[in-house]
Amino acid sequence: MTPTSRAPDTPAVELDGVRKRYGDTHAVDDVSLTVARGEFFGLLGPNGAGKTTLVEMMEGLREADSGAISVLGHRPWPRDVELLPRLGVQTQASPFFVRLTAREHLRTVAALYAADPAAVERTLSSVGLTEHAEVRVDDLSGGQRQRLAIAAALVHDPELIFLDEPTAALDPQARRALWDVLRGLKSAGRTIVYTTHHLDEAEALCDRVAIMVHGRITALDTPNQLIAAGSTVTRLVVPAARLSLEDARAIDGVQNATTEDDVVVLETLDAGPVLAAVEKLAGLQGVQTRTASLEDVYLELTGTSQS
Ligand SMILES: Nc1ncnc2c1ncn2[C@@H]1O[C@H](COP(=O)(O)OP(=O)(O)OP(=O)(O)O)[C@@H](O)[C@H]1O
Structure with a gap:
């Protein structure tokens, strides 16, 4: 050229x-x-x-x-x-x-x-x-x-x-x-x-x-x-006072669960059933869904993701 x-x-x-x-x-x-x-x-x-x-x-x-x-x-x-x-x-x-x-x-x-x-x-x-x-x-x-x-x-x-x-x-x-x-x-x-x-x-x-x-x-x-394209993971954020890390990890479909300050963060590829399980164990009050951001994708691609 x-x-x-x-x-x-x-x-x-x-x-x-x-x-x-x-x-x-x-x-x-x-x-x-x-x-x-x-x-x-x-x-x-x-x-x-x-x-x-x-x-x-x-x-x-x-x-x-x-x-x-x-x-x-x-x-x-x-x-x-x-x-x-x-x-x-x-x-x-x-x-x-x-x-x-x-x-x-x-x-x-x-x-x-x-x-x-x-x-x-x-x-x-x-x-x-x-x-x-x-x-x-x-x-x-x-x-x-x-x-x-x-x-x-x-x-x-x-x-x-x-x-x-x-x-x-x-x-x-x-x-x-x-x-x-x-x-x-x-x-x-x-x-x-x-x-x-x-x-x-x-x-x-x-x-x-x-x-x-x-x-x-x-x-x-x-x-x-x-x-x-990058992130199919959904994160559910549940007040730690209502759900233990152990119980969170035991839910079918939860890929990973961690504690952050006073919440438990659950990662899943199939949010529906996990949300239903959380509702049974802890109720849905104060539960939030975190959608993926560019930061999540960046962390996955650069290999610095915690999960
Ligand atoms: N003048 C130089 N001589 C030798 N190595 C260099 C030189 N400049 C950069 N490097 C090396 O080349 C690589 C790329 O550096 P560069 O500064 O381009 O990265 P960067 O993505 O801009 O980093 P940062 O986000 O820290 O600014 C690094 O491993 C760096 O150590």
């Missing part, structure tokens, strides 16, 4: 058989995937799964050992000066001009990209930093610096935005506020590639998610499809 410079119908990202090794570690091991234009694409996986390495290859920060990478119709490596202004990149270690204020920092970044100067105030406001615009970068809190890093990735209005755990240092309010910013970017047609350890976030925001384990993509679909 020879990607043309600005072909609008090329996907935002296309990877084919991409590999990267560090010594004996296969950090990225034969990954192929496509991110459509306008898609909100999540990348999930345990520490060391290879997410950062994969994203850095898309960003043109690392060279793949083999395989093909196309980003907005360009090869990101060696670094392509035509492509760079069309990308917004926030990494775990985004660089700052530490002696400048937040506003000066963002103005400098905007100037480097020849971005509209009015975008500086707009972007500061969108990440909730207007109040802190005159604070030196050195003196910002961790969460504020993270918001500034996100602002620096957005100020030039890029088409494709890479965000690596952007909510890691944010308090719950700032986190929800960032969700709104990201939803706004998506409705404006931007493409977002999003690495996160927050499963709720991936479920709430992403059109599709890829789950990466040991350098490979083990699942890739919409959150709903992953949940529907």
